Amino acid sequence: MTRLALAIPGSGPDPAAVGIALLASMAEQGLRVQHFRSWACPIGTRAIGALTGLPGRHLDAWLMPPEVCRSVFARGSRSADLAIIEGTIETIPRPLAASSYEESCTSTCGRPGALMPLAEALDAPIVAAISCDWLRQFHLPHLPARVEAVILDGLCDRREFPDMRRMVELVLGRPVLGALPALPEVRAALQDAPRDCPLDPDCVAALVSGFRQFSDLDALRHLACSRPLPPGFETDALVPTGPRFKVAYAHDEAFGDYFPDTLETLEALGAELVEFSPLSDGDLPPGVDLVMIGCGFPDRFAEELSANACLIAALRAWVCRGRPIFAEGGGCAYLGRLMRLGDRNVPGVGVFPFDAALLPNPEPPAPVSRALIRSGLLGEAGTVLRGYHSNRWQLLPAPEPDDCPARSGYLTAEHDVCFRRNAIGSLIHLHLAAMPQLVSGFAGLGRHGQTAPLFGGP
Known part of the structure; x- marks a missing residue:
């Protein structure tokens, strides 16, 4: 080293x-x-x-x-x-x-x-x-x-x-x-x-x-080469615990921007990784425990993504069964009810109760701190999260009459982190290496087939 x-x-x-x-x-x-x-x-x-x-x-x-x-x-x-x-x-x-x-x-x-x-x-x-x-x-x-x-x-x-x-x-x-x-x-x-x-x-x-x-x-x-490594330097704090779990992560022309070491963090915690494409696949990979949809540019492929009705149905069914999804940035926007792209509106997956509006002059990702207003996989209410905010999108609340506030809503007062049952969508890019409890929680949820929502009240 x-x-x-x-x-x-x-x-x-x-x-x-x-x-x-x-x-x-x-x-x-x-x-x-x-x-x-x-x-x-x-x-x-x-x-x-x-x-x-x-x-x-x-x-x-x-x-x-x-x-x-x-x-x-x-x-x-x-x-x-x-x-x-x-x-x-x-x-x-x-x-x-x-x-x-x-x-x-x-x-x-x-x-x-x-x-x-x-x-x-x-x-x-x-x-x-x-x-x-x-x-x-x-x-x-x-x-x-x-x-x-x-x-x-x-x-x-x-x-x-x-x-x-x-x-x-x-x-x-x-x-x-x-x-x-x-x-x-x-x-x-x-x-x-x-x-x-x-x-x-x-x-x-x-x-x-x-x-x-x-x-x-x-x-x-x-x-x-002039300095030796400090004692204990190579000890990895991320040690797999329990049985392995399987993670399907989106990777194609529309999605695939993850923090460089995100996938390694998952593997260090015992994950088996498998790719899928929201553009071309008709279903989620079999036997997975967690679905991840990272940042990307769904606005450039909005019509193609919206036309893949088979995968949209699979994602909706996955969430309805209480299975976990973690989506960030463009992946979060894709899972909303509508993508507002300037002069046109394109249907999204419809998992989260918002419309995602593409901002006309987006700024680079910016560092932010957010306090959770609900307890759940991200932490107890009041926990402060750190990450980089995607400034390409704005989430506009778009609830439907049958939405249950106990099963869907926002985890931050700024309306940039959303949940539905055990699915999380975030405009804030979080660093999983610094949050192993989040991945461990997702892994345990997937392995045990738990379907009850893991989010409490304010």
Whole structure:
């Protein structure tokens, strides 16, 4: 578990240019490199997988307590030669000044998943990317004590490199192990690149070529190998209990955006996983205990989804029998009574008592905390949930006369988490690795064939 934390600027493309250059350069040396973002996003990017051959993962100190971070990291990096955790420390309070773990996890600009708590939980050495603009103005940024080396970012003239390196090493007392040229056209292309497509190979080649001119890859690898694992680091807190259970999860062109380690968490808790397609399958897989429908883009396939009457009937029958479903984001919208898509309305599955309206100018997923107003599988009433809110949809109550308030309704005052019997639909993407009790509850419900609703009153 050779590991390195890379501190990047707090703004710019995701992934950052210096991160792409480091990942691709290490991969070109024949290393299997596993990338971890330090903030979670259920809608992933294909850029990392195309660079390294391993799908990008995430760690998020805002969602995951330290023991879960270590467990997720251990599982995710077992097959890699090098793990790189990328995040920002620019707006994070210094560790000694932070009044709590919570305070050290959240940046003042509102983006959770800071790098510093992760580096501390994993005992990972930190390399900070410093903008050359600061150095041209003779302004050296403050670096936390844990930062052990520097990469110069945005070098305009190769002749600047010796003087800038000398300035950093004399004033900040850290070695400069590399630099990335400015390459303004490449950076502009990265800023505009779509998240769901691989990066332009010419852009990647230019970044690698520029980075390798000034960087000591062997020194970076040596730094990544410089610390042993903390005692008990590889102990996995998610240990299967009881008999195995079977989970059917939606995966096709319309659905399939899950947190990268969600399925691994299920397997660690004893799940057998099987895919199904709401677009093309006429029934749910046989013998399953839990159905999951993750985020995606049902609005792009609304008519096809609505025309699959056989699967819709199977989902309705599943819920009527009291069997468990867990749906998030687009999956939650699909299970409502209607999908309102601008100038057209398309029927949904009809499980939950709402219409899902697609917002015209959606924002990226945002971190939220919600208090439960009912007890159930998600926790007791008053329990605070953390997750990332899907800002593509709004749930509009659309009850029918025969709806029983004891068997369907909302679990939050904000009307963004809904239930019907033992089905849960949420616009908040929850992290199952930090909520093993939820999956264990679903598993027990499915194994025992329980059909009574598990939700109490306010």
